[in-house]
Amino acid sequence: MTKGINQKLKMLYLENIFQRETDDEHGLTLQEITERLNKDGVNADRKTLYSDFAELKKYGLDIISSNGGRNCTYHLGNREFELAELKLLVDSVQAARFIPDKKSHSLIGKLEKLVSREQGKSLQRQVLIAGRVKTLNRSVYLTVDKLHQAINAGVQVRFHYTRWNINKELVPRNNGNWFQVSPWLMILSDENYYLAAYYEKAGEIRHYRVDKIKDLQLLQDLPREGEAAFRKLDIPQYANIHFGMFNGEQTEVELKVQNEKVGIFIDRFGKDIMLIPQGPDTVSLTVKVDVSDQFLGWIMALGEGVEICSPxxxxxxxxQEARRILQVYK
Incomplete structure (x- = not known):
């Protein structure tokens, strides 16, 4: 038997065939495996394939034969990840607001390669279930990685921090000046990533939404500060106070909002909300929300410049909630 042009790569091609084309529901006969190897420039026969299967089993591949006789098929059994485990990972990637849609599809595509092509189709179908507002900042996952580097290295960082304007554009805060902080912790809450960092000028821990961070730089020569403040922090309590979800009767609510607070609503409900000017300083917008005590409290916490118009x-x-609070503090 003449050798194929890629004969030295035979075992790698063979492993790939088992990984990508077989599973518990889909097996291949020796003839089918031989044909696939031939397409890759590898020659094989029945006797050498038996020997190859034995070597792959020694390597750790769970190659299983079924049916017997001439109709015997072979497939890969146990894998490093079960299909159910990968579905959980896919759901997590899809649900994460801090991962842009394009990157979500890219990551899920990579997860698909950990199972057979047929099983991968069931992972891809889950992507179509999505419909959540995703971040518009495509570099956010790189920012997360750099922040973890800074935390692990124990150094300060600086960045430009942005906000939404009424034109749905991210513009710099603080007149474009740098924010310089000591990063201590990453918090994933309400489908967003936040950086908890020590702000030396105020002498306290503050948090920053990662998708609003631009131009991040690690300050390798400046050791991190604020350890005492961080050690005093009750992290679960901090997260509960600063990041909340609310549930209740879902309905469309129209609000009148001052221009400088429009970004708060874009952050929560996405860039597709319609902004209708109501004079030089305010806009009206309609959002679908769960009307609950937490939602009302969130509106109150926004202070002046936000009014519920309808229903x-x-x-x-x-x-009624305002009267209740007034009665409590009367």
Whole structure:
């Protein structure tokens, strides 16, 4: 038997065939395996394949034969990841707001390669379930990685911090000046990544949304500060106070919002919300929310410049909540 042009790569091609083309529901006959190897420039016969299978089993591949006789098929059994485990990972990638849509599809495509092509189709179908607002900052996953590097190295960082304007553009805060902080912790909450960092000028721990961080730089010559403040921090309590989800009766609510607070709503509900100017300083917008005590409290926490316009029952609910709070503190 003449050798193929890629004969030295035979075992690698063979492993790839088992990994990508077989699973518990899909096996290949010796003839089919031989044909696939031939396409890759590798020659093989029945006797050498038996020997190759034995070597791959020694290497750790769970190659299983079934049916017997001439109709015997071979497939890969146990894998490093079970299909159910990969589905969990796919769901996590898809749900993460800090990962842009394009990167989500790229990561899921890589996860698909850990199972057979047929099983990979079931992972891809889960992508179509999505419909969540994703970050518009395509470099956010790189920012997360650099922040972890800074935390592990124990050094300070600086960056430009941005906000949304009424034109749905990210513009610099603080007149474009640098924010310089000591990073201590990454917090994943409400489908967003946050950096908890010590701000030396205020002498306290503050948090920053990672997808709003631009031009991140590690300051390798400046050791991190604020260890005492960080050690005093009750992390679960901090997360509960600063990051919250709310559940209740879902409905469309129209609000009147001052221009400088529009970014808060874009952050939570996405860039597709319609902004209708209501004069030089305010816009109206409609969002679908879960009307609950937490939602009303969130609106109150925004302070002046945010008003619920409709529906009337939500306005009345806010009035009742305001009266309740007034009675408590009267």
């Amino acid at each position: 009337e029952w939500v306005r009345e609910k806010m009035v």
